Amino acid sequence: MSTAARGILLILLANFGFAGMDAVSKTLTMEYSVAQILWVRFAFFAAFATVLAWRRGGGILPQFRTTRPVFQTARALLLVAEIGCFILGFRYLQLAESHSIGAVFPLVITALSALWLGEQVGVRRWTAVGIGFIGMLVILRPGLAVFEVAALLPLAGAIMFAVYQVMTKLLSRTDGMVTILLYTGWVGFLAMSLFGPFDWTWPDAKGWALLVLAGLLGSIGHATVIKALEIAPASVLQPFNYTLLVWATGIGFVVFGDLPDLWTVVGATVIVASGLYVWWRERVRAARADA
Secondary structure: HHHHHHHEEEEEEEHHHHHHHHHHHHOOOOOOOHHHHHHHHHHHHHHHHHHHHHOOOOOOOOHHHOHHHHHHHHHHHHHHHHHHHHHHHHHHHHHHHHHHHOOOOOHHHHHHHOOOOOOOOOOHHHHHHHHHHHHHHHHHHOOOOOOOOOOOOHHHHHHHHHHHHHHHHHHHOOOOOOHHHHHHHHHHHHOOOOOOOHOOOOOOHHHHHHHHHHHHHHHHHHHHHHHHHHHHOOHHEEEHHHHHHHHHHHHHHHOOOOOOOOHHHHHHHHHHHHHHHHHHHHHHHHHHHOO
16 A cells, blocks of 8 residues: 555544544533533643653653744634634534534635735635635525524634644744644643633543543544654645545434535535635646646
């Protein structure tokens, strides 16, 4: 098996794990607060990042060194808010609905890359971004009786995740991956330590098992993504990130008996098609630049 094929397989497995983690989170929201779920989740994230730093060698504390601590902290807090929006959304929406709306984040990244990073985005990519947002409106259907205010939660999460990704891109120019992960895990854990213990419901055995499972799935998923990016180019792996929507739909049906309605399927198809077109145009542009 080629390295690209192995990278794709790892991304598929990681997205399956993330979809499973979201299903566990949805189950947990029925009995536990979002703050409690986030606190435990970031405890695992902090431990995961610390283990990576320890395995790298050279001491753990020196790997926190950065020239942009405020930017690192802001990025980590943005991730906490983004995950919180999605988890709260899971309480009211199907997994497929949440992830269909959340799938607009690559289109938001394209827009932010032009407006924030000054990258050149052509008419065709801007058109694809616009069509993708029309797909999102098909799912949301604002102004109609079927509109759910809760659907704004994954939309807010998608926008925040796009900003988070752009901030990650900027930080990667000066800081290493382990430093970024350490700040993400520990800032998130410390921030949620201000809320999690005070909105705590003591879990029973099943609750502890689900909390631990969510933390493990998240940590293993991140480790798998990192490994995939080590052995295969991000441009090759990007289209397969949309399989998260497929996994979420399947797991949502098996676990909760949920199936998306026709409008969600149509809107999700438009969003994914637009995202894939933007990805393809970016590859064409990169190939021309290298020629």
